[in-house]
Amino acid sequence: MKKLSLALTTLALTFSAGSAFADSSSACDAGERIVKFSHVTGGTTHPKVVAANNFADRVNKEMNGKLCVVVYPNSTLFGDSKELEALLLGDVQLLAPSLSKFGSYSPKYGVFDLPFIFKDMDHAIRFTKTEEGKDLLMAMEDNAGFVGLGYWMSGMKYFSANKKLILPSDAEGLKFRVQTSDVAKSMISAMGASPQAMAFSEVYGALQTGVVDGQENTWSNIYTKKFYEVQDSITETNHQLLAYLFMTSKDFLDSLSAADREQFLAIADTVTQEANESVKAKEAANRANILKAGGKINTLTAEQRQTWVDTMKPVWKKFEGDIGKDVINAAAGA
DSSP, X not given: OOOSOOOOOTTGGGSOHHHHHHHHHTTSOTXXXXXXXXXXXXXXXXXXXXXXXXXXXXXXXXXXXXXXXXXXOTTSSOOTTXXXXXXXXXXXXXXXXXXXXXXXXXXXXXXXXXXXXXXSHHHHHHHHTSHHHHHHXXXXXXXHOEEEEEEEEEEEOEEEESSOOSSGGGGTTOEEEEOSOHHHHHHHHHTTOEEEEOOGGGHHHHHHHTSSSEEEEOHHHHHHTXXXXXXXXXXXXXXXXXXXEEEEEHHHHHHSOHHHHHHHHHXXXXXXXXXXXXXXXXXXXXXXXXXXXXXOEEOXXXXXXXXXXXHHTHHXXXXXXXXXXXXXXXXXXX
């Protein structure tokens, strides 16, 4: 079996999802169980892309002859709106969606979207290691059949728009793309702006054509998707976490033998820890890449940033009943 990552190549991305499936699966040995890993992120340097490929490499080497992980990036197999359904149907076995997608399954996941609850990624990682953070990995097992394997950090988020944003009031009347999160929508509304839920793959075109005026994302997403090309500038708000739930289905895990499941979960844990240790360096590199490519970044004074904090803090109270005060306190105090 090939030991290199089975992620689709740039050439394969031009094929249909169906033909890409056939071409990639052919790299697996006869008798090996194919494990499909679908995600929506493109490029080669994005933390999720690197982590997914590393996971495939590790499984394909260490579980050679048993499992063969095939990675389908950049929505080539399933996009934002279809991937969770595909996981439940068994059409894919691994995903890494944004944590913002799970509020309808368990409102406690909204804690990850609360503005300014985490000072930085280290703070967020500490929370994921608390009892409350670990419990959330299994919060959807009974009602949806989803099982979290780990939290993959992507970075803190920053606002960009078709005009310079220094204070929240500068966003008044603008339309911002957000993920399907009620917390994120309320955060945008607190700025006097309009939230527009939209698939990640559609954001560049929407920014380019003016369907939306701005968005919020990490340095890596802004750089790899070239959002800086169609925005006036990015403001270093550091207002929210972007992290992914590396996940599978209960059905898939239950289908593995006890020994294979233990090995599979151990690899998942190791890759998650390694991925999170490297994210800060990747984010710093992609911030520099944005500047090198001609993008503009606005920095804030302490007073300006405090205005953002004060504007968005009421969102915490609004969702306290849904998320749980205990979870919010555990996250804020981690």
